[in-house]
Amino acid sequence: MSASYAHPEVLVDTEWVASHANDNNVRVVEVDVDTKAYDEGHVPGAIAWAWNTQLCDTTVRDILPKATYEDLMTESGIGNDTTVVLYGDNNNWFAAWALWQMKIYGHKDARIMNGGRKKWIAEGRDLETVATKASPGVKPYRATDPDFSLRAFLPQVQQAQKSHSAVMIDVRSPQEFSGEILAPPGLPETCQRGGHIPGARSVPWGKACNDDGTFKSAGELEKLYGAEGISKSKPAIAYCRIGERSSHTWFVLKYLVGVDNVTNYDGSWTEWGNLVGAPVEKGAAKSVGHA
Amino acid sequence: MKPEHFSERKVDVDGWQVNLASYKLGDKWHTKADNVSPGAALARIVADTREDAETRALARAKELLSRTKRREV
Numbered sequence: 504m505s506a507s508y509a510h511p512e513v514l515v516d517t518e519w520v521a522s523h524a525n526d527n528n529v530r531v532v533e534v535d536v537d538t539k540a541y542d543e544g545h546v547p548g549a550i551a552w553a554w555n556t557q558l559c560d561t562t563v564r565d566i567l568p569k570a571t572y573e574d575l576m577t578e579s580g581i582g583n584d585t586t587v588v589l590y591g592d593n594n595n596w597f598a599a600w601a602l603w604q605m606k607i608y609g610h611k612d613a614r615i616m617n618g619g620r621k622k623w624i625a626e627g628r629d630l631e632t633v634a635t636k637a638s639p640g641v642k643p644y645r646a647t648d649p650d651f652s653l654r655a656f657l658p659q660v661q662q663a664q665k666s667h668s669a670v671m672i673d674v675r676s677p678q679e680f681s682g683e684i685l686a687p688p689g690l691p692e693t694c695q696r697g698g699h700i701p702g703a704r705s706v707p708w709g710k711a712c713n714d715d716g717t718f719k720s721a722g723e724l725e726k727l728y729g730a731e732g733i734s735k736s737k738p739a740i741a742y743c744r745i746g747e748r749s750s751h752t753w754f755v756l757k758y759l760v761g762v763d764n765v766t767n768y769d770g771s772w773t774e775w776g777n778l779v780g781a782p783v784e785k786g787a788a789k790s791v792g793h794a
Numbered sequence: 795m796k797p798e799h800f801s802e803r804k805v806d807v808d809g810w811q812v813n814l815a816s817y818k819l820g821d822k823w824h825t826k827a828d829n830v831s832p833g834a835a836l837a838r839i840v841a842d843t844r845e846d847a848e849t850r851a852l853a854r855a856k857e858l859l860s861r862t863k864r865r866e867v
Binding site: 594 | 795833
């Protein structure tokens with residue numbers, strides 16, 4: 504693993520997982536966009552969380568309430584000191600979403616398997632097709648109060664947009680950014696207006712990844728984000744459509760690049776693009792000097 | 795079981811790029827078609843042959859992509 508990432512300890516490679524997946528203090532969890540992928544085959548010993556039922560409040564649009572999060576951890580056999588390794592499809596989109604929530608609730612040791620599900624399969628590693636049954640923890644899991652310094656809410660985003668106090672990073676595809684399409688190709692439209700938050704920089708999430716699904720090197724990432732005016736010292740807010748792609752970029756900026764003050768605006772375009780009176784900019788991305 | 799013969803390629807479907815990833819697990823072929831950007835799954839098919847899995851995945855992807863409207867900006 505690259506030692507030049509700001510926090511290399513949050514990444515493990517597939518070989519590490521193959522060697523440690525069944526260690527007593529390690530819990531491997533698969534979190535996919537396609538929630539049926541786990542059943543097709545998964546890392547031996549891994550359990551699965553469904554992002555759309557287990558990692559969000561299913562009544563109010565929100566992340567998991569604290570008590571529900573604690574229950575999920577306990578039922579998953581995860582203690583406060585467990586090393587949790589998350590991985591999934593789409594280069595770890597929802598694995599990053601899960602890690603973001605775990606960090607909000609103060610879990611100390613949560614990591615991402617670099618390359619995710621795709622790399623594991625491409626390497627021809629063992630897949631298990633029978634679901635793993637987790638033994639619930641003997642000791643109930645205790646979360647901290649939510650750390651909302653990792654999350655941006657609408658009022659903060661509106662204030663930052665007006666005052667230019669943070670760099671806004673739109674990580675959706677260029678066509679979503681420009682307003683040409685309202686949702687990713689083939690998926691239902693979930694907003695009334697297309698375009699982006701005025702002043703936002705366009706850095707599609709996938710630019711942070713190599714073809715094999717692993718993250719680009721620290722130098723490549725610094726160059727990528729630096730070209731868009733994103734630096735370690737300036738506050739940054741990442742957003743996408745519903746907050747999962749932006750949690751991926753949040754992870755990259757926070758732990759690999761080392762941006763201290765970066766938040767994930769999970770309200771994202773489904774909130775901003777439906778908001779009465781919110782300013783919207785259309786058109787393709789411009790270079791930094793012409794923002 | 796170990797997955798074998800993993801491969802992926804990009805295909806143009808009515809002007810949209812689609813990523814087709816296939817592998818064999820046991821005696822079945824698994825294919826996933828996604829929309830490249832952002833990479834969300836459009837179809838996941840299990841079939842007896844790679845050709846059948848990919849053909850059916852592409853057909854489903856084409857059906858879903860045909861619903862995407864492009865707007866003037």
